[in-house]
Amino acid sequence: MTRAIYPGSFDPVTKGHLDIIIRTSKIMSHLTVTVMDNPRKVATYDIEKRVEMLKLVIEPYKNVEVDYYKGLLIDYAQQKKIGIIVKGLRAISDFEFEFQMALVNQKLNPAIETLFMMTNSKYSYLSSSIVKEIAALGGNVSSLVPPEVHDMIISKFKLD
Ligand code: PNS
Numbered sequence: 001m002t003r004a005i006y007p008g009s010f011d012p013v014t015k016g017h018l019d020i021i022i023r024t025s026k027i028m029s030h031l032t033v034t035v036m037d038n039p040r041k042v043a044t045y046d047i048e049k050r051v052e053m054l055k056l057v058i059e060p061y062k063n064v065e066v067d068y069y070k071g072l073l074i075d076y077a078q079q080k081k082i083g084i085i086v087k088g089l090r091a092i093s094d095f096e097f098e099f100q101m102a103l104v105n106q107k108l109n110p111a112i113e114t115l116f117m118m119t120n121s122k123y124s125y126l127s128s129s130i131v132k133e134i135a136a137l138g139g140n141v142s143s144l145v146p147p148e149v150h151d152m153i154i155s156k157f158k159l160d
Helices: 015-027 047-058 073-080 092-108 128-136 147-155
Strands: 003-008 030-035 064-068 084-089 113-118
Touching (some): 003 015, 003 073, 015 030, 015 047, 015 084, 015 113, 030 073, 047 064, 047 147, 073 092, 084 092, 092 113
Parallel strands (some): 003 030, 084 113
């Protein structure tokens, strides 16, 4: 049984994340998508909302579950007894930081491997920050986010 964790802030989940989830779920027996806080960013959606959105999106994929954790990724992997961390890689700009994180995590626990899944070129430009910027300025994000969570995402930016 090959189990993996796909961690991220998912603030909010995009079609790029979903693409990584679907492709990873095909090569792993089980995938845990784990919502975590990125200490370098202030989250827009609270952790419960991010989990709720992911649960809607992963519903058709029976070997995928959603979880959340507050703390170090490597401690979480250890607690869950999962030996593989999957990260999505978009452009060269992602690489330097992801490489550093993978090496830090390797230092903290060499038994846990980080695997990188290349983005689908369709989504190489896409990020949660881009989605929020467009939505905040009243643009259309329907081609960028899974339809199940579109209204939840834009409701954050709607003025009553
Ligand atoms: O989607 P993101 O924002 O790129 O995800 C980054 C995330 C949440 C995976 C990363 O910030 C993380 O692993 N946070 C938990 C704290 C941790 O373990 N940091 C690595 C050691 S420096």
